[in-house]
Amino acid sequence: MRTKFSKDEELIMLHTILDNLREGINVVDEKGTLLFVNKASAYYAHSTVQGMVGEHISKFYPKAALIEVLKTKRSLLDVKIEHDDGRKYIVNAVPLIINEQFRGGVATFRDVTEIEELSQKLESLEIELALSKVNDAFDPIIGKNESLKEAVIKAQRAIGSPGGPRHAIIVGESGTGKTMFVKAMYYFAKKIGVLSPDAPFIEVNCAQFTNPDIAAIEIFGSEKGAFTGAVEKRGLLELANGGMFFLDEAHALEHYQTMLLKALETGKIRRIGGRKEIDIDVIIVAASTKNLKNVLLPELYQRLAQYEIKLPPLRERPLSEKEQLLKCFKENYEKRAHERYKIKLKVNFSNAAKGILLNAYYPRNIRQFRDIVNASIDAAVPIISDINSKSEVSALIDIDNIPFDLLECEDRCESEELEPVHIISENVENDEEVLQKIILRLRKKGLGPRKISNILKEKGFKIEYYQVAYKLKKLDVD
Ligand SMILES: Nc1ncnc2c1ncn2[C@@H]1O[C@H](COP(=O)(O)OP(=O)(O)OP(=O)(O)O)[C@@H](O)[C@H]1O
Numbered sequence: 001m002r003t004k005f006s007k008d009e010e011l012i013m014l015h016t017i018l019d020n021l022r023e024g025i026n027v028v029d030e031k032g033t034l035l036f037v038n039k040a041s042a043y044y045a046h047s048t049v050q051g052m053v054g055e056h057i058s059k060f061y062p063k064a065a066l067i068e069v070l071k072t073k074r075s076l077l078d079v080k081i082e083h084d085d086g087r088k089y090i091v092n093a094v095p096l097i098i099n100e101q102f103r104g105g106v107a108t109f110r111d112v113t114e115i116e117e118l119s120q121k122l123e124s125l126e127i128e129l130a131l132s133k134v135n136d137a138f139d140p141i142i143g144k145n146e147s148l149k150e151a152v153i154k155a156q157r158a159i160g161s162p163g164g165p166r167h168a169i170i171v172g173e174s175g176t177g178k179t180m181f182v183k184a185m186y187y188f189a190k191k192i193g194v195l196s197p198d199a200p201f202i203e204v205n206c207a208q209f210t211n212p213d214i215a216a217i218e219i220f221g222s223e224k225g226a227f228t229g230a231v232e233k234r235g236l237l238e239l240a241n242g243g244m245f246f247l248d249e250a251h252a253l254e255h256y257q258t259m260l261l262k263a264l265e266t267g268k269i270r271r272i273g274g275r276k277e278i279d280i281d282v283i284i285v286a287a288s289t290k291n292l293k294n295v296l297l298p299e300l301y302q303r304l305a306q307y308e309i310k311l312p313p314l315r316e317r318p319l320s321e322k323e324q325l326l327k328c329f330k331e332n333y334e335k336r337a338h339e340r341y342k343i344k345l346k347v348n349f350s351n352a353a354k355g356i357l358l359n360a361y362y363p364r365n366i367r368q369f370r371d372i373v374n375a376s377i378d379a380a381v382p383i384i385s386d387i388n389s390k391s392e393v394s395a396l397i398d399i400d401n402i403p404f405d406l407l408e409c410e411d412r413c414e415s416e417e418l419e420p421v422h423i424i425s426e427n428v429e430n431d432e433e434v435l436q437k438i439i440l441r442l443r444k445k446g447l448g449p450r451k452i453s454n455i456l457k458e459k460g461f462k463i464e465y466y467q468v469a470y471k472l473k474k475l476d477v478d
């Protein structure tokens with residue numbers, strides 16, 4: 001039997017439910033003022049519900065998807081947003097329509113920081129597996145004889161010169177393959193005997209520390225009694241002894257730079273609070289998306305940058321390399337389906353889909369290219385419960401399978417000071433069929449001819465709004 005609740009009681013019940021969700025919830029009015037936040041949202045924002053309601057959402061979530069929803073009055077579903085504190089959320093944000101009137105927006109979001117970290121670890125393991133299987137450690141690196149030729153030669157010199165090994169710096173935009181490259185250097189060093197077969201590879205992400213003192217303890221270790229609660233602990237640099245120490249996101253190195261410099265100069269370290277000097281012999285490779293010359297102490301930069309290796313962004317790599325990457329991602333997908341589920345999968349791409357995938361602009365480079373290719377394949381193949389694993393499954397990836405983000409103008413890119421998405425291929429530009437499909441998809445999203453033509457123009461298509469309107473009419477849409 002249904003118990004009858006009063007309106008007030010129902011409200012309390014709803015609040016209790018919303019407050020006990022792990023998902024964060026934000027509700028804003030048309031101006032972006034927070035009308036409601038649940039406890040999870042306040043927790044993520046390091047604030048309180050009372051402290052947030054009545055304030056503008058950007059104060060707590062500067063990159064909130066809701067801000068865009070208020071601008072466009074359109075939903076944003078399953079978007080990933082990384083906030084400045086490093087936490088990552090998957091957000092669904094929708095317009096709030098009451099009595100057919102636009103009154104603001106509602107967002108629900110969940111924290112995926114840990115999941116992302118785990119998936120990064122998995123990616124790291126996959127890279128290691130690929131590198132450890134081959135004879136020449138640089139073999140799995142696509143472009144080693146083309147756009148990365150110089151980089152590979154430099155890396156081999158840094159590791160293999162008779163006067164070395166030397167430290168090195170790897171610079172490249174996010175997702176250009178820095179981690180993979182550093183690991184290749186490590187395997188190369190083992191292969192040619194510069195490092196012993198059991199030499200350690202220790203990695204530290206300098207941006208992960210919010211407090212430089214904690215960073216120093218992690219890197220240099222500590223002695224019991226050095227500070228309240230201090231225990232005897234070996235630092236990462238000590239653990240890397242005899243091997244390679246990979247300083248990722250090295251632009252975030254803070255004032256412990258001086259300690260690192262001293263360690264490099266003297267070949268000795270002291271744990272925090274310790275007196276004993278410990279001999280240290282490591283190859284340091286620092287990686288960064290930024291020019292380290294402007295952020296590191298000049299002496300430290302000089303020591304590390306004897307070999308400064310630049311990895312080009314995906315957009316500067318030749319088409320042949322992008323094709324190899326596409327092939328590699330596709331084969332990895334097929335291989336995974338077989339290894340994990342014994343499914344014989346055969347993936348092919350239509351010319352139009354291939355044209356778009358190869359020519360799109362990927363601000364997050366190879367990683368993003370790979371993710372988009374994987375998502376496109378996901379969209380074209382049945383899920384495993386619908387597959388009879390004995391038969392062969394073939395899938396043709398067409399333009400409809402490509403995630404919409406790639407086809408849509410990304411305002412978000414501009415806010416991150418990235419260039420907008422471009423599709424610049426000649427053959428794509430002139431392909432009537434591709435154009436029609438994109439127009440139809442944008443139309444389905446509720447966009448009008450003017451907006452559609454603007455988006456297409458930004459992607460390199462030459463099409464005016466009246467031409468879009470004409471095409472829509474011809475296609476019998478509207
Ligand atoms: N030259 C390449 N050949 C084949 N795969 C590559 C190449 N470069 C990168 N990849 C793949 O792209 C993905 C991202 O590479 P990686 O993690 O090395 O980039 P990164 O520059 O370290 O990224 P971040 O800046 O986010 O740390 C990995 O899965 C890697 O296997």
Ligand SMILES: [Mg+2]
Pocket residue numbers: 178179180248
């Ligand atoms: Mg990396």
